Amino acid sequence: MAQADVPDPDAAGRELTMSRAMVEAIAHEMNESRDVFVMGEDVADYGGIFDSTQGLLEEFGHDRVMDVPISETGFIGAGLGAAMQGMRPIVELMFADFFGVAMDQIYNNMAKTAYMSGGSVSAPMVLMTAVGGTYNDAAQHSQTLYGTFAHLPGMKVVVPSTAYDAKGLMHAAIRDDDPVVYMFHKRLMGLAWMPAPEGPKTGVPEEPYEIPFGEADVKREGDDTTIVTLGLHVHRALEAAADLADDGIDAEVIDLRTLVPLDTETVLESVQKTGRLVVVDEDYRSYGVSGELIARATEGALEDLEAVERVTAPDTPVPYARPLEEEFQPSAADIVAAVESVRE
Structure with missing residues (x-):
């Protein structure tokens, strides 16, 4: 479809x-x-x-x-x-x-x-x-x-x-x-x-419909920085984008929706427009989605890419205690800080 x-x-x-x-x-x-x-x-x-x-x-x-x-x-x-x-x-x-x-x-x-x-x-x-x-x-x-x-x-x-x-x-x-x-x-x-x-x-429409695999969704359009994420952190990225807009920074938020197949084209088009990339992932930092996306961005849009940052969970087991888990989880404030850092 x-x-x-x-x-x-x-x-x-x-x-x-x-x-x-x-x-x-x-x-x-x-x-x-x-x-x-x-x-x-x-x-x-x-x-x-x-x-x-x-x-x-x-x-x-x-x-x-x-x-x-x-x-x-x-x-x-x-x-x-x-x-x-x-x-x-x-x-x-x-x-x-x-x-x-x-x-x-x-x-x-x-x-x-x-x-x-x-x-x-x-x-x-x-x-x-x-x-x-x-x-x-x-x-x-x-x-x-x-x-x-x-x-x-x-x-x-x-x-x-x-x-x-x-x-x-x-x-x-x-x-x-x-x-x-x-x-x-x-x-x-x-x-x-x-x-x-x-x-x-x-x-949600009552009739059945398919979301095609391999088609990311631009949840918020912007010209200043590309934020790419998925799952829960789509909503935290949108929260961060709203806060950034108050400071005059116009962030674009991309929801990958599928990892395999991965919509690299939408990510590259956004990076070519904004020149800055922030990848947000609740998964661990090393050897994961964040690194893969950054690699594809550098392979496909290196000349346009001025700065890059990733916001992820650290390479440690997820803590049980609530204050520790809150610190472990990437937050909207963390995303704001990352966007500000790539614009320095």
């Missing part, structure tokens, strides 16, 4: 939280095809601990919305087997941090099936997983790990920041013939016990 065919969120006439938008897309695809089903820990009776499957059990029953034992290797492998047989499973890995338990199934099997079979066997499955901190759940439940999954070839990686994008990306993910890792930030889901920032609750 071309970008021009995507409906306007402002014309939707209703607003949804990100969790409701995701569920709406999943329910539509399950109604369209019995090959689509959901499995994971607490996805049925509980509705997903971040409401990612809330209401699906009542509509589709336990045959198609399945709670599983606490064995990520087992149920991700089962989902892969179903995908290889022509079904389209949506498998929830409750926290992205748990990937290590099932990395053989994810990387050596899910990601490589099409390649190692010479294209004769596909794995059209969605691995849906919660990412991110800000609610004090310590080092084993608070990582984003965007760079880890994007680094491994064979999987598409998407990261929505709004309800509108969450629905469109979910439709596209379920329909895709390749495995897709769908990474949603728990802080953006609109949960009563973990309020979202301003912004992720948006207009």
Whole structure:
């Protein structure tokens, strides 16, 4: 579906939280095809601990919305087997941090099936997983790990920041013939016990639509500095851009939306216009998304690039204590400081 065919969120006439938008897309695809089903820990009776499957059990029953034992290797492998047989499973890995338990199934099997079979066997499955901190759940439940999954070839990686994008990306993910890792930030889901920032609750059309993979979204246009980010930090970047505007600095904010494929062209066009780049990422600083984006900017727009900075989490496990986690997390103030530094 071309970008021009995507409906306007402002014309939707209703607003949804990100969790409701995701569920709406999943329910539509399950109604369209019995090959689509959901499995994971607490996805049925509980509705997903971040409401990612809330209401699906009542509509589709336990045959198609399945709670599983606490064995990520087992149920991700089962989902892969179903995908290889022509079904389209949506498998929830409750926290992205748990990937290590099932990395053989994810990387050596899910990601490589099409390649190692010479294209004769596909794995059209969605691995849906919660990412991110800000609610004090310590080092084993608070990582984003965007760079880890994007680094491994064979999987598409998407990261929505709004309800509108969450629905469109979910439709596209379920329909895709390749495995897709769908990474949603728990802080953006609109949960009563973990309020979202301003912004992720948006207009969402009732009809199905796809957000094409590999098309970033310019959330705010500007001429002075390019801020590139994803997930929760789209909203922190927009907050920073509003503060910077009070000081006469016009920042452009780009939401990547997908990491694989990555929309390098939109980033380069912005950098060629502004001459300054700030990359913001909740993931660790080293060997990750921030470094990759800066490398692509220097490869593609070196003559236009006057200054560059990155704002990331430090290379340390995520702290449990609230004051320490707040210090660990990149803030709007950190983004403001980085933009000011590249303009000195």
